Amino acid sequence: MSEILLKIDGKDVRAEEGMTVLEAARRAGISIPTLCHHEKLEPYGACRLCLVELDMGGWTKLVVSCLYPVAKGLVVTTRSEKIDRIRKMILELLLAHAPDAFGLEDLAREYGADRNRFEKEASFCIHCGLCVRYCAEVKKKHAVGFVNRGANREICFIPEVASKECWNCKECFPLCPTEALQAAYVLTEALSSASLSSKREMYVVK
Amino acid sequence: MSRINSPAELEAFRRSLLSERDPNKTCITLCSGSACHASRSREVAASIQAELEKQGLNGEVEFRRTGCHGFCERGPIIVIRPEEICYFQIQPEDVPEIISQTIKEKKIIDRLLYTDPGTKEKIVHESEIPFYKNQGRLVFGSNVEIDPKKIDDYLALGGYSALAKALSQMTPEEVLGEVTKSGLRGRGGGGFPTGRKWAESRNAPGDIKYVIVNADEGDPGAYMDRSLLEGNPHSVLEGLILGAYAVGSNQGFIYVRQEYPLAVENVNIAIRQAEEYGFLGKNILGSGFDFTITVHQGAGAFVCGESSALMTALEGKAGEPRPKYIHTAVKGVWDRPSVLNNVETWANVPLIINKGADWFTQYGTEKSKGTKIFSLVGKIANTGLVEVPMGVTLREIIYDIGGGIPGGKRFKAVQTGGPSGGCLPAELLDLEVGFDELTKAGSMMGSGGMIIMDEDTCMVDVARYFLNFLTDESCGKCVPCREGIRQMLKTLTNITEGKGKEGDIELLEQLAEVAGEASLCALGRSAPNPFLSTLKYFRDEYEAHIKEKRCPALSCKALISYYIDPTKCQACGTCRKKCPAEAIIGGKNQIHVVDQDKCTKCGTCFEVCPSRFAAVTKISGEPVPPPIPEEARTIVRKSKAK
Numbered sequence: 093m094s095e096i097l098l099k100i101d102g103k104d105v106r107a108e109e110g111m112t113v114l115e116a117a118r119r120a121g122i123s124i125p126t127l128c129h130h131e132k133l134e135p136y137g138a139c140r141l142c143l144v145e146l147d148m149g150g151w152t153k154l155v156v157s158c159l160y161p162v163a164k165g166l167v168v169t170t171r172s173e174k175i176d177r178i179r180k181m182i183l184e185l186l187l188a189h190a191p192d193a194f195g196l197e198d199l200a201r202e203y204g205a206d207r208n209r210f211e212k213e214a215s216f217c218i219h220c221g222l223c224v225r226y227c228a229e230v231k232k233k234h235a236v237g238f239v240n241r242g243a244n245r246e247i248c249f250i251p252e253v254a255s256k257e258c259w260n261c262k263e264c265f266p267l268c269p270t271e272a273l274q275a276a277y278v279l280t281e282a283l284s285s286a287s288l289s290s291k292r293e294m295y296v297v298k
Numbered sequence: 299m300s301r302i303n304s305p306a307e308l309e310a311f312r313r314s315l316l317s318e319r320d321p322n323k324t325c326i327t328l329c330s331g332s333a334c335h336a337s338r339s340r341e342v343a344a345s346i347q348a349e350l351e352k353q354g355l356n357g358e359v360e361f362r363r364t365g366c367h368g369f370c371e372r373g374p375i376i377v378i379r380p381e382e383i384c385y386f387q388i389q390p391e392d393v394p395e396i397i398s399q400t401i402k403e404k405k406i407i408d409r410l411l412y413t414d415p416g417t418k419e420k421i422v423h424e425s426e427i428p429f430y431k432n433q434g435r436l437v438f439g440s441n442v443e444i445d446p447k448k449i450d451d452y453l454a455l456g457g458y459s460a461l462a463k464a465l466s467q468m469t470p471e472e473v474l475g476e477v478t479k480s481g482l483r484g485r486g487g488g489g490f491p492t493g494r495k496w497a498e499s500r501n502a503p504g505d506i507k508y509v510i511v512n513a514d515e516g517d518p519g520a521y522m523d524r525s526l527l528e529g530n531p532h533s534v535l536e537g538l539i540l541g542a543y544a545v546g547s548n549q550g551f552i553y554v555r556q557e558y559p560l561a562v563e564n565v566n567i568a569i570r571q572a573e574e575y576g577f578l579g580k581n582i583l584g585s586g587f588d589f590t591i592t593v594h595q596g597a598g599a600f601v602c603g604e605s606s607a608l609m610t611a612l613e614g615k616a617g618e619p620r621p622k623y624i625h626t627a628v629k630g631v632w633d634r635p636s637v638l639n640n641v642e643t644w645a646n647v648p649l650i651i652n653k654g655a656d657w658f659t660q661y662g663t664e665k666s667k668g669t670k671i672f673s674l675v676g677k678i679a680n681t682g683l684v685e686v687p688m689g690v691t692l693r694e695i696i697y698d699i700g701g702g703i704p705g706g707k708r709f710k711a712v713q714t715g716g717p718s719g720g721c722l723p724a725e726l727l728d729l730e731v732g733f734d735e736l737t738k739a740g741s742m743m744g745s746g747g748m749i750i751m752d753e754d755t756c757m758v759d760v761a762r763y764f765l766n767f768l769t770d771e772s773c774g775k776c777v778p779c780r781e782g783i784r785q786m787l788k789t790l791t792n793i794t795e796g797k798g799k800e801g802d803i804e805l806l807e808q809l810a811e812v813a814g815e816a817s818l819c820a821l822g823r824s825a826p827n828p829f830l831s832t833l834k835y836f837r838d839e840y841e842a843h844i845k846e847k848r849c850p851a852l853s854c855k856a857l858i859s860y861y862i863d864p865t866k867c868q869a870c871g872t873c874r875k876k877c878p879a880e881a882i883i884g885g886k887n888q889i890h891v892v893d894q895d896k897c898t899k900c901g902t903c904f905e906v907c908p909s910r911f912a913a914v915t916k917i918s919g920e921p922v923p924p925p926i927p928e929e930a931r932t933i934v935r936k937s938k939a940k
Contacts, residue, residue: 137776138777174815178778178811185777185781186781210785241599242769243781
């Protein structure tokens with residue numbers, strides 16, 4: 093595999109072809125914040141927190157580092173006034189949903205995000221999709237998914253699948269950057285609304 | 299019908315078709331597009347068929363149900379050829395007279411003709427009506443002559459000759475070269491050069507490549523692609539086959555909204571007919587080139603008009619966009635090179651191949667070549683679909699073709715480009731329409747929606763309307779779009795409800811930056827445009843709402859009050875009788891008064907107050923005058939006082 097040389101925050105970084113800017117940066121010890129990224133999962137590009145600036149020779153381009161492939165001679169800036177401003181706002185938008193999320197606390201402090209900037213509408217979920225993707229990509233069970241779209245989008249366990257698969261797994265719980273309880277809550281709700289027969293099945297089938 | 303196996307056979311077949319068609323035979327064409335369908339076109343058609351039979355004209359007169367003619371304001375439309383007599387707003391009851399008078403006696407029926415609103419002159423011929431006269435209908439023009447369910451109609455007009463030409467006389471590179479040279483740009487939104495997109499796919503590695511028609515038109519008020527697919531499906535198919543040949547693809551898809559039932563029906567019929575004739579399938583026209591098309595019905599998500607979301611949906615997954623750091627032309631459907639163009643773009647291709655890039659480039663501006671179809675809706679006299687060469691001004695479209703603003707109102711703004719576009723004010727009416735010109739002005743070409751607004755439209759409310767649409771239509775995957783535009787909508791709603799506060803404009807600007815810069819796909823990145831463009835051109839309206847709690851257009855319900863001017867009220871009682879909230883106090887010879895506590899601001903009183911009195915007014919930004927004392931409410935009529 094060929095080696096690619098790029099510059100991140102003024103530092104020469106060696107990366108391999110096929111890597112993303114985020115991977116290259118992390119390997120070089122440069123930290124970039126993420127919420128929806130997970131090493132075991134396909135890059136998703138949803139939280140947009142990992143955005144960085146590329147120097148295009150005269151103008152800069154904003155890209156998300158978790159998806160942008162490394163290229164020879166790339167000049168990357170991971171922090172600037174603009175990047176910080178956007179990250180701060182993204183965090184504030186999320187804090188309206190999950191004001192007490194432990195996964196957001198440190199980041200909010202670092203970027204000076206005001207948890208009271210927007211009216212609170214605690215749904216607890218920040219839609220990072222870690223649970224949904226982990227279940228689909230790693231466990232291959234598809235027991236939890238997104239339903240609806242836009243502002244009404246939410247995660248939902250599929251009762252028929254969850255009643256069989258989730259009991260002994262629950263590996264998604266610790267991935268949740270807000271409260272693991274929230275996933276449990278949705279799970280319980282889904283199970284309680286499942287038909288009696290599927291519940292019975294859960295206990296009967298070994 | 300037996301298969302056509304070579305370009306020579308196609309030409310022979312076309313000659314035999316034309317020899318059977320007498321150009322002097324009377325032909326009645328009836329617009330049967332979706333808009334006319336809604337105004338009883340189907341009943342008119344049944345009536346024409348029955349009447350022709352009854353009056354014994356079945357063999358002598360041809361009757362053809364065509365696609366959309368464009369002048370939807372006046373539908374259903376009948377054109378009688380070869381005289382080209384044009385009748386509007388035909389109802390089934392008019393049909394017997396049309397058959398007995400115009401068809402049999404060759405007499406014109408005056409009341410069904412178009413009347414020029416300016417000169418009051420009756421116009422007989424389609425081509426002399428200003429709405430049509432000022433257009434340049436290269437792509438849309440054939441609609442009026444083709445029964446979309448009959449491939450022979452398309453062939454009679456020279457259909458599939460571009461395909462025959464390309465397959466027999468041109469290499470794929472030459473087809474690509476011609477399209478590149480024509481300067482054709484995508485008609486679906488971004489205006490990306492079509493030739494460059496094709497070349498990218500052609501040069502991308504891989505044996506399997508796809509070509510796709512984006513018929514997921516979803517902008518509010520836009521129906522150009524729908525009408526084209528309904529009215530002339532073969533032109534789109536021919537374009538797609540040509541594109542496939544140029545790119546090196548053997549499989550095409552048509553992604554069409556299932557809410558477009560007639561388009562779905564007609565395109566399926568067209569594909570079946572093209573397969574029977576041998577324009578699709580194996581060894582097309584004996585060239586050795588194979589190509590098949592599959593129709594995929596979209597489930598109605600606006601975001602699926604975005605290329606990567608459309609491709610994800612085509613794969614059978616939920617229609618969510620994916621990053622395009624590698625273009626979909628290189629890595630699209632199932633990670634294979636995929637060329638996606640919208641309906642209108644594909645329909646331009648046969649024209650370019652037939653007549654050449656040099657012919658095509660004579661239309662349009664330096665950077666925007668050819669024509670563009672717009673759907674002209676909103677506060678406009680002539681609602682409908684219009685096709686004009688790029689470079690004409692907004693004024694020409696709105697006034698010369700569109701007939702201006704009805705009801706003597708003043709033009710305020712034109713919204714172009716759908717929810718991703720923006721609003722342009724009267725000062726920009728002389729702007730030449732082109733991709734770059736519109737973008738520079740803060741709007742965009744989009745797929746060609748054009749919503750006209752008059753003085754009664756509140757621009758803050760327009761921004762709120764589009765953000766509301768986008769909040770529902772965002773897929774919800776990325777934070778800046780899902781959360782950013784949701785917060786924008788909240789703030790805009792507050793402003794229109796009189797709850798706006800100092801700092802709201804700045805907050806909206808910051809949210810617009812985050813959504814515009816950091817969103818995953820074009821839906822989120824362009825979502826702030828309705829706000830940004832209205833702020834740019836109508837900032838005073840925002841400030842009036844926030845600072846004075848006043849809606850200058852007298853449109854935002856929470857900021858207006860209805861008030862009856864005691865000096866004008868004649869106690870006719872109409873408003874009192876019609877008020878659904880029983881909020882009007884009054885009686886015989888008593889000046890009427892609105893009970894502000896009961897009023898729901900539905901506006902009924904304002905609408906029903908006779909215009910000769912015009913006593914009901916709207917007030918905004920100032921307190922409602924106190925009701926006149928009860929003892930002063932009696933009207934003393936001059937005639938009776940004597």
